[in-house]
Amino acid sequence: MESISRKTFIRNSGLLLAGGILTGKPETSVSSKPHTGNGSHSAKKWTLKNVRLETGFIYRDDEVTATQTGLFRIEIEDGKIKAVLPNDPKADATDARGHLMLPAFRDMHIHLDKTFYGGPWKARLAKNRTVKDMIAFEQKTLPELLKTSAYRAGKLIGLLQSKGTNFARSHVNIEPTSGLQSLKNLQKAIEDKKGTFGAELVAFPQHGIFYSHSEQWMKDAATMDIDFIGGLDPNAIDGSVEKQIDFIVQLALDHRKGIDIHLHEGGEPGLRTVEYLTQKVIENPALAGKTFLSHCFVLARLEKAKLEETAEKLAHARVGVISTIPFGGTIMPIPTLYRYGVNVMTGNDSIVDHWNTFGTGSVLQKANLMAQLYGQSTELELSRCLKLATGDILPLDDKGRQQWPKAGDDASVVLVDASCSAEAVARISPVTALVHQGNLVFKNNTHKS
Structure with missing residues (x-):
């Protein structure tokens, strides 16, 4: 086989899905073949349901006291987030079981x-x-x-x-x-x-x-x-x-x-x-x-x-x-x-x-x-600390406006058993799944909500 560079491998890789804590089967592509070295099978597109996303901050006397979240359905195709949709618990989709989705680390x-x-x-x-x-x-x-x-x-x-x-x-x-x-x-x-x-x-x-x-x-x-x-x-x-x-x-x-x-x-x-x-x-x-x-x-x-x-x-x-x-x-x-x-x-x-x-x-x-x-212990401060792990990508901006994920974003995400970013940082919440450019590559077999 002709030798190609590491970057070319990463750029041209198809979408892989490994079994995991997530349940449900993604839609497989036609004539797809497994990639060597990981035992996963390819998929063209798939959907996650019951995905927890942050939607805003909750204030009391002008102070952020909590983070508001909701459950959504995420469509993934060709390594990108295709759409962020209202949740449908009955959808034929991979079940995220209410875990919080964050940018991959x-x-x-x-x-x-x-x-x-x-x-x-x-x-x-x-x-x-x-x-x-x-x-x-x-x-x-x-x-x-x-x-x-x-x-x-x-x-x-x-x-x-x-x-x-x-x-x-x-x-x-x-x-x-x-x-x-x-x-x-x-x-x-x-x-x-x-x-x-x-x-x-x-x-x-x-x-x-x-x-x-x-x-x-x-x-x-x-x-x-x-x-x-x-x-x-x-x-x-x-x-x-x-x-x-x-x-x-x-x-x-x-x-x-x-x-x-x-x-x-x-x-x-x-x-x-x-x-x-x-x-x-x-x-x-x-x-x-x-x-x-x-x-x-x-x-x-x-x-x-x-x-x-x-x-x-x-x-x-x-x-x-x-x-x-x-x-x-x-x-x-x-x-x-x-x-x-x-x-x-x-x-x-x-x-x-x-x-x-x-x-x-x-x-x-x-x-x-x-x-x-640095004593960053409030809800707002903890949520801002997440950017150190994600390369400056945060679900909410400083005013609580949702800025991630959006259609067209890279489908590299992590699911954690946490209610919000602040809790994830404060408790170093367990990682339950990792998706890299649309490929489900890690799942936690032992963790239960």
């Missing part, structure tokens, strides 16, 4: 290519190792991890789907030890999930671009099916903020890619990285809206005036921040970033690997954590 910072998940339990190494210590450790252990990385990536994608996530941005190691093999293994795992999961990839020089002499590997990766050029602590790892960022920016421009740089450094080097990258984006408008700083812990340590000045510059340049919502001694100033219009997203980062022992795979949990850290 998006994990925007994860490392699918290196994980212990899917294998025997193993905790991370002892603490107090520097990034360079971990680079040395990876150089010894990656050859063994690569033997099963495609399998484990697939298992990890399955975990994300079970938590309502249908899309991820994954960083993937590009360095002399792995060469391009980690990328190829991950692309295979994603291909095996075609039609059920979407992804974009970051070529990530985990061992430093110049520190590990990864320049040519990064140039080779940029010609492959990746979406972003990554980086890592330019000053601490490569010894120069300007040298690393200049390389990344030029590579991104040459190959029309985005940029996503890991920045853990604080102090003057961290701030200089933020400011230098921001200036580069202003000088190269093609990178606006396609450039991100992951972690960016330096923002958590800036004085108020400097933070607000920096947030304003990030928003103006359209440079986003992707935070895993750390707590303890590093609480990120996310409310300030939102206030200035910075694009903020989240992800699980490392899940059960040699960097991190923890990780549930749930970005809804990240929204819950954000709500707790």
Whole structure:
């Protein structure tokens, strides 16, 4: 069979339906064939009934005290929501059983290519190792991890789907030890999930671009099916903020890619990285809206005036921040970033690997954590926190007007056992089903309302 790219697989995939907590049978298409790797059958169009949607806010003395919902019927065709109709409990349709429908979740910072998940339990190494210590450790252990990385990536994608996530941005190691093999293994795992999961990839020089002499590997990766050029602590790892960022920016421009740089450094080097990258984006408008700083812990340590000045510059340049919502001694100033219009997203980062022992795979949990850290506990505040998990898509706008779903929207949705968005965030409500571009790809066999 002729080889086609990951994006082509995702774009051209037919509609799949897996059995699930939902009951009823979708209308199957003529001459449809199963897609390999998921055991599902194709369907042209189908309908959901008894779907709970948010319709507005309930006010008392000008304060939002509750969320109004209703039951609806949703027609899905060719991966899109065809119509949102009044409910008909007697309709010959798949029964959502009154569960709340929300936009599918998006994990925007994860490392699918290196994980212990899917294998025997193993905790991370002892603490107090520097990034360079971990680079040395990876150089010894990656050859063994690569033997099963495609399998484990697939298992990890399955975990994300079970938590309502249908899309991820994954960083993937590009360095002399792995060469391009980690990328190829991950692309295979994603291909095996075609039609059920979407992804974009970051070529990530985990061992430093110049520190590990990864320049040519990064140039080779940029010609492959990746979406972003990554980086890592330019000053601490490569010894120069300007040298690393200049390389990344030029590579991104040459190959029309985005940029996503890991920045853990604080102090003057961290701030200089933020400011230098921001200036580069202003000088190269093609990178606006396609450039991100992951972690960016330096923002958590800036004085108020400097933070607000920096947030304003990030928003103006359209440079986003992707935070895993750390707590303890590093609480990120996310409310300030939102206030200035910075694009903020989240992800699980490392899940059960040699960097991190923890990780549930749930970005809804990240929204819950954000709500707790910043005291977002009212009905309105909790409902707004959902946007961290959905990529800024909310069923209701700030005034309570329904804005999602509408005919023509992508049919990538999650069903949760909750009465409204606020409850879903506050209780990290159970995911009962996930639909990706019209394909029912996950169902919870055990959960009962």
